[in-house]
Amino acid sequence: MLLEQSSWPEIVSYLETSRGIILPIGSTEQHGPTGLIGTDAICAEAVARGVGEASGALVAPTLAFGMAQHHLGFPGSVTLRPRTLIAMICDIVHSLARQGFAKFYFLNGHGGNVATLSAAFSEIYAGQSLDPPRQGPAPCCRLRNWWQSRELRQLVEELYGDAEGSHATPSEVALAAFASAQALKRAPLDPAVATKKAGFTDAEDYRRAFPDGRIGSNPSLATAEDGRRLYEVAVKTATQDYLAWLAQ
Ligand code: NI
Numbered sequence: 529m530l531l532e533q534s535s536w537p538e539i540v541s542y543l544e545t546s547r548g549i550i551l552p553i554g555s556t557e558q559h560g561p562t563g564l565i566g567t568d569a570i571c572a573e574a575v576a577r578g579v580g581e582a583s584g585a586l587v588a589p590t591l592a593f594g595m596a597q598h599h600l601g602f603p604g605s606v607t608l609r610p611r612t613l614i615a616m617i618c619d620i621v622h623s624l625a626r627q628g629f630a631k632f633y634f635l636n637g638h639g640g641n642v643a644t645l646s647a648a649f650s651e652i653y654a655g656q657s658l659d660p661p662r663q664g665p666a667p668c669c670r671l672r673n674w675w676q677s678r679e680l681r682q683l684v685e686e687l688y689g690d691a692e693g694s695h696a697t698p699s700e701v702a703l704a705a706f707a708s709a710q711a712l713k714r715a716p717l718d719p720a721v722a723t724k725k726a727g728f729t730d731a732e733d734y735r736r737a738f739p740d741g742r743i744g745s746n747p748s749l750a751t752a753e754d755g756r757r758l759y760e761v762a763v764k765t766a767t768q769d770y771l772a773w774l775a776q
Pocket of ligand 1: 559567568637638639695696700
């Protein structure tokens, strides 16, 4: 069930059966010379909607912009400042909490969002502690990365081994191609497996350290069939996680 395709009376009925909502969040940022700029949002949305279908959960519109300041050296990348993203998350949660939603499951597609999402949750909880809401249940938030389960990490290891890397990875490129039904883009990659230098600060520093945008990955290993397998495992494991958390 998708929030944007529902009417308000349908949301009233939904709230009689569940207080949970899934919120996909991604990023709009470079993913190397062949990966889609929308990779993180496309992956988060596909997995979130799959979980919604499997569990009956309501799924919110995808937040397609995230905290991606280090990618700004590559055209097409967009960032929200951490404080902007924190403010957005707080406003979205408080809007829905006012109406009776209580369990906010953020299905994330971008590692760079993790620290800021955690800070947003702290902001929400601090608000409750300092100024408790007069009505309705207190919101409870959970962050889930689509790649988070052990089963998924095992599949990634089996498919790509050390060439998975940590940005513009073959797994996310494969999942995004499958989810968007787009043909995989191909281009010569040199070196085939990108450098894994540790650490970066701002956009200049990132571009210097990772000239084509990739970190430690070889996305040319990705296939659409891999994307289908990754999707199925990600949906299955995240559905189990969502339902277990909702029942707590
Ligand atoms: Ni990504």
